[in-house]
Amino acid sequence: MKQRQPQLTLVSRYASVLLVMSGLFAADVSAQDSRPLKEPVAPSICQLLPAQLTMNEVDVQASAAPDTPRLQQAINQCPSGKAVRLVRHSDKNYFLTGALQMKAGVSLVIDAGIVLAGSRLPADYDKGEKKCGTIDQKGRGCHPLISVTQSQNAGLFGDGVIDGQGGKKILGGSESWWEIARRAQREDLHQNVPRMLEITQSREMALHRIWLKNSANFHVTLNQVDGFTAWGMHIDTPATARNTDGIDPISSRNITITRSFIRTGDDNVAIKAGNQGPTENITISDNHFYSGHGMSIGSETNGNIRHVLVEKLSIDGATSGLRIKSDVSRGGLVQDVTYRDICIQNSKAPLDFDTHYGKRASGDLIPEYSDIHLERVQVLTPGKLIFHGYDAARPLRLSVNGLSVPEQSTVVRENAQWTSAVVKSMLDQNFAWQPLPSTTKNTACDNAFAVYPSPSAADKRPQLNAEQAAHFSYDEVLGYAGLPGKEQRDVWNPLSSPVVSAQQMTPDYIVNAAAPADGKRHFQRLQDAVNQIVSDDLAHRLPASRRITVLVEPGVYDGLVYIPETSVPISVIGRDPATTRICANLDAAISGAQYQERFGAQFAQAPAAIADMFNSIRIRPIIGTFGTAVLWVKSQAFQMRDITVENSYNKTGAPAPQACEGADCPGNGVYGKSLMVHHQALAMMTDGVDKAQFEQVRLLGLQDTLYMRAGKSGQTARHFFYHSYIEGDVDYIFGDATAYFLESEIRSLGPRTSSYVAAPSTNLNSRYGFVFNRCRFSHDQSSNAMAGKFYLVRQWFHNQRCTPYGKVPIDGYRCEAGVTDQFVSPTGTITRQTIETVGKMIVLNSVIGAHIHPLTPWSDWNKNGTLPYRPAQFNSDDFWRNLSASTISPTAFGYQAAPAPMQFLGEFNNQYE
Known part of the structure; x- marks a missing residue:
């Protein structure tokens, strides 16, 4: 009325x-701020x-x-x-x-x-x-x-x-x-x-x-x-x-x-x-x-x-x-x-x-x-x-x-x-409007109004107190081993037994590209020396009571190095990482046939254990991330010192192609894909190796430089990096192993507008993931790095095919608990194991450069609304809160109660440039 x-x-x-x-x-086109619109970035x-x-x-x-x-x-x-x-x-x-x-x-x-x-x-x-x-x-x-x-x-x-x-x-x-x-x-x-x-x-x-x-x-x-x-x-x-x-x-x-x-x-x-x-x-x-x-x-x-x-x-x-x-x-x-x-x-x-x-x-x-x-x-x-x-x-x-x-x-x-x-002409003499003919309804305001948001109580950059930080000390992190949630005290102190230098040892094998090889003790390629070690091991010619040492003389060694499981530990020692380099150029998108053509010759005479490693990649239609390692190690208690390992993919000096990151990119919607102009390219992959020790090594790459895998069923695989240097741009330190980085430099490169130092996929129940202590997180001073929007970590949502988090804009979309990770639009399933790959990383007493986002250095995994999405989780409370608010009830995965309190991400006593 x-x-x-x-x-x-x-x-x-x-x-x-x-x-x-x-x-x-x-x-008037001047009716606005004359500056270009740009999101502010907090200073260091x-x-x-x-x-x-x-x-x-x-x-x-x-x-x-x-x-x-x-x-x-x-x-x-x-x-x-x-x-x-x-x-x-x-x-x-x-x-x-x-x-x-x-x-x-x-x-x-x-x-x-x-x-x-x-x-x-x-x-x-x-x-x-x-x-x-x-x-x-x-x-x-x-x-x-x-x-x-x-x-x-x-x-x-x-x-x-x-x-x-x-x-x-x-x-x-x-x-x-x-x-x-x-x-x-x-x-x-x-x-x-x-x-x-x-x-x-x-x-x-x-x-x-x-x-x-x-x-x-x-x-x-x-x-x-x-x-x-x-x-x-x-x-x-x-x-x-x-x-x-x-x-x-x-x-x-x-x-x-x-x-x-x-x-x-x-x-x-x-x-x-x-x-x-x-x-x-x-x-x-x-x-x-x-x-x-x-x-x-x-x-x-x-x-x-x-x-x-x-x-x-x-x-x-x-x-x-x-x-x-x-x-x-x-x-x-x-x-x-x-x-x-x-x-x-x-x-x-x-x-x-x-x-x-x-x-x-x-x-x-x-x-x-x-x-x-x-x-x-x-x-x-x-x-x-x-x-x-x-x-x-x-x-x-x-x-x-x-x-x-x-x-x-x-x-x-x-x-x-x-x-x-x-x-x-629409107004009468009293300035009153006259009704117009009926027009099409204007819907521009249908979704214009928003509910006033609530502030987040979650600390986006949690700081540990001294008591909490003590749990991530060197001896604590490296002092436990076992299956996730069942780790037992197992003291390991690599600082008390440092990797010997070239001047301190008498090598068992010597690699020198500029010297004649005898096929017994002297070799021109490191892989040939590894082949001989494996052969000698099988023939019981190696001393069972001590470590085997390989000296790599200065030089550039082009090719792959695969080290299988051995009965004795191996140390690979150079004289100077600046002049001793193992390198190759391969990426996840090449075919198995291309891989065979480029690297088959160096494995033609390899022992069975090494040939099996090579063949497991050769038979793949596309070799994938885990086929790209320049150095692939399975030998327990492996050591390396004074050597550079580089995957030179996209590192020839020419400008790297830019990834498609805008709204118009193919696959930029719910499937969360980008135009693949960058591919994974590992410098080193350690495969279930416990007590791996690296001193003064340099690992060079872009995406996925260093991959560290836990042992069978998530068995602890401890790694120690000391006085070392690792560089890359996206997820360049990743995996589900336990790793302690001490007094090392971690450098983010800027060929792309986004960068993530680490992508841990630590199991929820594993005691530790990655810990960085007294490290320096530096950058290459590129314009992308100087924008201050790079990240320390995004927690690898391992094997995800669908997400129960957020709202995916697919009609009839469902993501349910299952025994496999799969998605056939519009429905999919996700396993408890994938849900529990929470990713853990702690940074202590370190210097963090201005390239790292000062407010949210811990990124979500992909964007909300895409299939791979998961929000950053700082602790077990976040894990439980996110899961409880997801489309899957925790009881569907067999949970009866929240997990014991534990910290996934955090910092203590860091300095900021």
């Missing part, structure tokens, strides 16, 4: 309307600062905030271009602070699950006049919670929360910060309460993914800032909290706010320009606004505002939708503003363009709004549309190219002009 509408001056009621003026105007870390408080300890604050001095000291000591990172410590995840002044060029990174809480003691913000926490004629008697002045290339990063505690009673008073603001409103005075973040006279600043909530006053203000990006951030404060604007750019330029979620008690965003100059080149794109006062321009416009683009915005529940507000006390020119692809619902005034904002305002600063463009704007629920220019000489000038409004909406118009004759 239609309701009676109130009678208003110059108001018309109208039916469902679509105004269209195709091609009648074009918005100068210091980790562990939390010392719990939520309960913050709630019972009785005096000055205890964390202010150490936070300020950490900020002051941090070099420009670096960041202080706030991390959890045991059960402590809160910081309590008063006003902080950021050092120029220094950033703050707040981990997920961390809360930086603002003090409730006014003295912690007071400017020296004891005004903070009171009301008076002036206001602004408090320092902000965080101040940034004359800074550059810095910001706030992370998935953590900054909580201004605006709704809680201040210490020594009976009101909250918000109640003080409401009292000031009633008494026509000004509140002295702290803003949350104030950035002044700065360049290229960023807010990335951070959560801001419950600010006492404005959340973010920008004053004379040139270059600012807010990306993927969240602002969350109740609609009743007065003067809690979300983001206010003031007399600033080149501003982007994108992919963000904002609900608050005042303007969601308010673009202003005061006495300090104009505000220009603003982009507000791909955002969701909720409660608040809308997407606003003003009320201070006296500095002039121009070149603003607002696009792909949903507004749900704001009192005003798109709003320009000013008056004669603060007016100026607002020009070249484009609103494009906007969806608005549940708003009292969906369109609110008013030059008479302050009803008691006086002055001679006349507001003028010109070249305001509406393109594909949909208002889904009735409300008031206000078009109020200043006077006939300075009217509101508005163009429309697709405006949809619902029945029973009202229009208030005074001194407003449509700049197109087509629009005028």
Whole structure:
């Protein structure tokens, strides 16, 4: 039933309307941020600062905030271009602070699950006049919670929360910060309460993914800032909290706010320009606004505002939708503003363009709004549309190219002009719209609105405490062996018996490409020496009581080396890894026939055990990842020193072809495939070898450089790398063995835009996976590496064919528990063994370069929505939580209870470049 509408001056009621003026105007192409849109990347870390408080300890604050001095000291000591990172410590995840002044060029990174809480003691913000926490004629008697002045290339990063505690009673008073603001409103005075973040006279600043909530006053203000990006951030404060604007750019330029979620008690965003100059080149794109006062321009416009683009915005529940507000006390020119692809619902005034904002305002600063463009704007629920220019000489000038409004909406118009004759032909003399012929339903807003997300409590970069880190010490990790979950103490201390150098030994066999071979003790190829060792072993010519040593003289040895199981341990020793190199060029995509043609000759006279290794690959149609090893070792307690092993595939010096990584790539959908211009190419594969020991070795490759396999049924296979160097780009250290890397360099190369150091596939029940201690994670200074988006690890979802995690967009899709890993669209099965390949990696006391993503160095396995997807799992709690939330019940795999607590991924006492 239609309701009676109130009678208003110059108001018309109208039916469902679509105004269209195709091609009648074009918005100024300069109406946006002039910088290229680029996701901010957090800088490398100068210091980790562990939390010392719990939520309960913050709630019972009785005096000055205890964390202010150490936070300020950490900020002051941090070099420009670096960041202080706030991390959890045991059960402590809160910081309590008063006003902080950021050092120029220094950033703050707040981990997920961390809360930086603002003090409730006014003295912690007071400017020296004891005004903070009171009301008076002036206001602004408090320092902000965080101040940034004359800074550059810095910001706030992370998935953590900054909580201004605006709704809680201040210490020594009976009101909250918000109640003080409401009292000031009633008494026509000004509140002295702290803003949350104030950035002044700065360049290229960023807010990335951070959560801001419950600010006492404005959340973010920008004053004379040139270059600012807010990306993927969240602002969350109740609609009743007065003067809690979300983001206010003031007399600033080149501003982007994108992919963000904002609900608050005042303007969601308010673009202003005061006495300090104009505000220009603003982009507000791909955002969701909720409660608040809308997407606003003003009320201070006296500095002039121009070149603003607002696009792909949903507004749900704001009192005003798109709003320009000013008056004669603060007016100026607002020009070249484009609103494009906007969806608005549940708003009292969906369109609110008013030059008479302050009803008691006086002055001679006349507001003028010109070249305001509406393109594909949909208002889904009735409300008031206000078009109020200043006077006939300075009217509101508005163009429309697709405006949809619902029945029973009202229009208030005074001194407003449509700049197109087509629009005028749709209006009567009272500026009332006339119903248009029925049109096709516009569905652009059907999926525009999003539920406000919840902050993640999961720590995306978990830090171990000293007690936890002790479980990953050298002697602990290498001191257990056995089947997963049944490991027993088995002491192994390779540092007490280091691999001998060439100068310390009398070799049993010698390999020298430049010297004559005798086929007994002297050889020109390492494989020939291995062939002889195996033959001598079978003939019982080897001493059973000691290790066999092979000296490899300097030279480049082109070809493969396969070492089968032997009854005695073998050591392969060079003189200098810089001059002693074993290398070959083969990749996973070559055929068995090509493999035979290229390498068959060197295995023609091999003993049966070696020939069997060769033939197992030769018979394959395509040799696959596990056929590409330059060095393949099965011999127990194998040792190597002072040698380089290289798979030179794609490492000839020519630029490597780029993988197809965009949305248009073949197979970039649910099957998670990329255009295969890069293939796996192993430098070394160890196959069930326990007590493998490597010192001063260099392993060179790109994808899958080093593969370490556990023994039969997951039997522990321990590896120790010391003073060594390993390089690659994707998953270049992987497998389900136990490996300890000590004082070694791990270098990520950048031929591709994505890189993952490790891909462990450790079994859930295995005690240890990969541990790096006192290592250096470096990079090649390539542009891809310098982007800072490489990863330390992604946990190998071994043998997966379908995923029970996330939502795969295939009609009828199902992934169920089964005895095989298989998928025949739309259904598949996954085994318990695959579910339990969780992947474990710990990094201790190491230096991590700026190429590693500072917020989330632990990546998911593929993208959500693809068949190979699995989210990163930091511990057994994550494992159980993810499985319980999956499409398969844990009981389907035979689980009766969650597994015992254990850490999968973590760091301790690392430094960041």
